[in-house]
Amino acid sequence: MVRAKYQDVLDLGEKLNIKEGKVEEENGKLKVWGTASTQYEKNLLWDEIKRIGGENPTDIMADIKVEDESVYARHTVASGETLGKIAKQYYGEPGKYQKIFQANTDILKNPDLIHPGQELIIPNL
Template sequence: MVKAKYKSVLDLGEKLNIQDGDVKVTGNVLEIRGTAASPYHKDLLWDEIKKVGGDDPSDVVANIKVMDDSIYAKHTVASDESLSLIAKHYFKDPMKYKQIFAANTDVLKNPDIIHTGQELVIPNLK
């Protein structure tokens, strides 16, 4: 029953290609373990857990590690995107585009010019 409740979390884990994943049910508690590619992917999983179980769910225990925590995420630029739109997506603040630009000066020369297909580093802002 608890596994069915958190199906969307398990599906997201598959979609994000969580490595070394392990899911088991002990009593009425779902135990989830695995390694996410980035802190962003880990945050997505926790957001989904909270969406299903509330801010402090008692029926799930998750131990999600991160492969690479030197950056927040990697982002491949899609058509019609801007740095401010990307910043709004990851940080909910379009003005954080400056930090994204600063982290990518090896591939970007102007914050107003990005190209579809470019892979950008999304920096940790903590």
């Protein structure tokens, strides 16, 4: 019953390739463990848990670890993207594009010139 309620969380975990994932249902509670690649992916899982169960859900216990805490996320540039659009996706504010640019000066020389396929570091704020 509880597993069905949180199926979208489990599906997202599979989509994100959460490592060492484990799910158990016990006494009307869902217990979820695993390791996300980055903090951003962990946040996506928690946002989905809260969307389904509310701000402080009592029917799920999740222990999600982060494999790489040195970055917030890694992003592969898609056609039509700008650093502002990418900053809005990860930080909610396009103006923080400079943070992304500064973290990637080894591959970016101009914040207005990015190319599809480039792998960018999205730094922790």
